[in-house]
Amino acid sequence: MKRHSFRLLLTGQSLANLGDVFYIVSLISTIYLLTGSAFYMALLPFFSMSARFLGALAAPQVMDRFPLPQLIAYSQGLKTLLLFILAVSYEHMMQETILLTFVFVAAIAFLDGWASPASYALIPRLLERDQLVKANGIWGVVTQTIQLSAWPLGGILVAFSSAETLIWMTVVLYMAATLLAGWLAQLQDVKVSEEQQESTDRRAGWKAILKSPFLKLVTIVELIETNAGVVWIAAIMYVYVAEVFQAGEPWWGYINSSFFAGLIAGGLIAIRADQLLHRRARIIIILTAYSAALATMVFGLISNPYAALLLSVLFGFVTQIKGITLNTLVQMNVKEHLLPKVYAAQEALSLSTYAFMTLLAGFLVDLIGVRFVFIAAGLMLLCSGIMLTVYKKFLKADVQI
Numbered sequence: 245m246k247r248h249s250f251r252l253l254l255t256g257q258s259l260a261n262l263g264d265v266f267y268i269v270s271l272i273s274t275i276y277l278l279t280g281s282a283f284y285m286a287l288l289p290f291f292s293m294s295a296r297f298l299g300a301l302a303a304p305q306v307m308d309r310f311p312l313p314q315l316i317a318y319s320q321g322l323k324t325l326l327l328f329i330l331a332v333s334y335e336h337m338m339q340e341t342i343l344l345t346f347v348f349v350a351a352i353a354f355l356d357g358w359a360s361p362a363s364y365a366l367i368p369r370l371l372e373r374d375q376l377v378k379a380n381g382i383w384g385v386v387t388q389t390i391q392l393s394a395w396p397l398g399g400i401l402v403a404f405s406s407a408e409t410l411i412w413m414t415v416v417l418y419m420a421a422t423l424l425a426g427w428l429a430q431l432q433d434v435k436v437s438e439e440q441q442e443s444t445d446r447r448a449g450w451k452a453i454l455k456s457p458f459l460k461l462v463t464i465v466e467l468i469e470t471n472a473g474v475v476w477i478a479a480i481m482y483v484y485v486a487e488v489f490q491a492g493e494p495w496w497g498y499i500n501s502s503f504f505a506g507l508i509a510g511g512l513i514a515i516r517a518d519q520l521l522h523r524r525a526r527i528i529i530i531l532t533a534y535s536a537a538l539a540t541m542v543f544g545l546i547s548n549p550y551a552a553l554l555l556s557v558l559f560g561f562v563t564q565i566k567g568i569t570l571n572t573l574v575q576m577n578v579k580e581h582l583l584p585k586v587y588a589a590q591e592a593l594s595l596s597t598y599a600f601m602t603l604l605a606g607f608l609v610d611l612i613g614v615r616f617v618f619i620a621a622g623l624m625l626l627c628s629g630i631m632l633t634v635y636k637k638f639l640k641a642d643v644q645i
Contacts, residue, residue, distance in 0.1 A: 249431050250370040250379060253316075254386060256424035257363050260320060261390050263417035264356070267327060268292075269398030270407040270414070271349070274334075275342060287346060293599050295350035299357015300592035304446045304585045312362045312369070312584060313432040317425035319359040323352050324418040331411045361587030368575040368583070370432075376575055377521045380568045381514030388511065388564070392504040449585030458577055458638045462570060463590055465533070465628045469563075470594045471601040472624040475540070475617055476503060476559070480605055484614045489549050502553045506560020513561075514568045521569050526639040529573075530632050532566035537625035544618025573639065 268288065275284050306315060330348045337345060371379050401410050453459045474480065485496045514521055521528055539559040543552060578586050608617050632639065 247371070249428055250367070252424050252428040252431070253363060253366060253370065254383060256316075256320070256421045256428065257359075258386050258390060259417045259424070260323070260359075260421040261387060262394050263327075263414040263421065264352075265390070265394035266398045266401070266417065267330075267411050267414040268349075269395065269402060270410040271345065273402045273407040274337060275345075278337070278342065284342060288349060290599070291346045291350045292353040293595055295353035296357045296360075297592055297595040299354035300361065300588045300595060301357075302354075303358045303361055303588035304449055306358055307362065307584050307588070308446075311429075311432070312366045313425070313429040315362050316359050316366070317422065317429040319355045319362075320418065320422045320425045323355050324415065324422050326351050326355075327411070327418055328415050331408075331415050334408050334411055357588075357591070361584050361591055364571070364575075364587050365580075365584035369580060373576060374519075374522065376572045377518035377568060378515050380571050380575075381511045381518065384514070384564055384568055385508055385511035388504055388507040392501065392508070448582060449587070449589035452578070452582055452586055453589055457635070458640075459574070459586060461631065461635050461638050462574060463593065465631055466570070466590065467593060467597065468624055468628040468631075469533075469536070471597055472540070472621040472628075473563075474598065474601045474605045475621040476556075477602065477605075480609060480614065480617065483609055484618070487614055488547055489552075491549065495549055498549075499552060499556050502556040503560045506557035506562075507564045508560075509557070510561040510564025511568065514565060521565070522572070525569050525573055526636055528569050529566055529639060530629065530636060532562040532569075533625065533629035533632050535562040536566070537622050537629055539622075540625055541619050541622030544615045544622065 271288060272285055275288070310318065326348055330345065367379055367383070368376060398410060401413070453463050481499055482496050485491050485499065489495055536559055539555045539562070543555045543559070546552060546555070574586070575583065605617055605621075608620075
């Protein structure tokens with residue numbers, strides 16, 4: 245029953261993630277045709293990330309009222325309703341109504357701010373502890389495969405059909421995700437626990453992070469690594485390929501694809517070697533942290549595109565291995581009723597700085613060059629590796645928080 249519930253959760257969230265990409269692709273296509281403005285297109289991620297940040301902040305209050313399976317079902321159901329309304333009005337979209345479209349984008353992203361931490365927190369409730377590494381590996385592989393394939397697939401579908409057709413396809417995907425979430429909620433028909441009802445403090449996740457040396461270390465390290473990781477986004481990579489390799493878009497696509505290939509490979513290895521990662525979690529986290537720092541710094545120094553492909557694969561690989569291992573430790577160490585609030589706090593913190601760091605990285609690339617930005621990001625990752633080494637005694641399982 246538990247494995248079946250995990251499959252329902254994974255399938256439902258995968259369909260929802262695929263739909264998230266498809267409807268953004270359709271909006272990008274339509275907005276560009278209507279306005280031809282890069283500014284309007286840039287507003288899409290701005291509204292989306294800002295609303296998701298607010299959703300993550302509000303998530304703890306909602307989590308106190310509903311069991312996690314029901315919360316995921318309600319969130320996905322509301323997303324489906326919002327997207328259906330947007331799809332109905334899609335053919336009437338004009339330049340004057342684009343800002344209203346951003347309201348729908350923000351509302352959908354706000355609901356994602358609930359669903360994402362709830363989904364991650366539900367995994368340890370659906371599986372045994374010795375299955376968590378494998379489950380997180382499977383989750384990572386499926387998620388990254390969708391991210392790798394959904395954007396080009398969405399572009400192809402828009403080219404061969406239309407943006408309106410793609411958004412209706414997304415409505416169907418959302419409906420299927422809602423049905424699966426509802427099925428999961430029926431299978432996991434549980435009430436909010438007394439312990440959860442007593443812990444109605446919206447700041448419980450933040451307090452747990454500040455109180456626990458383990459969570460404090462994990463949160464700071466993940467914050468550093470999230471901010472350093474902005475150098476690997478497509479926009480920065482485009483400049484890197486153009487200035488360092490003096491190459492065109494094909495190499496930009498190769499490097500982006502190799503990064504995702506590394507992520508997928510890391511997830512597959514985690515699935516196969518789940519017991520090793522479980523037993524040697526501390527040393528694996530530290531080694532992969534240093535490997536990511538080294539790969540990023542060397543990436544900023546080289547000029548050989550083939551070496552860059554290998555480093556991109558390596559960075560994706562070690563990042564995935566470390567992320568899965570560290571996430572599993574969090575799931576093992578944090579009590580069930582507190583885990584979703586911890587995830588919500590961590591997501592809110594990451595989102596609060598990521599947009600700023602993205603803008604800062606773009607500014608520094610223009611000011612002092614893309615090589616320096618990669619080296620600086622590598623030094624930031626090196627700092628996280630040093631922190632993990634100095635405070636490695638906190639990286640252990642079975643310390644309930």
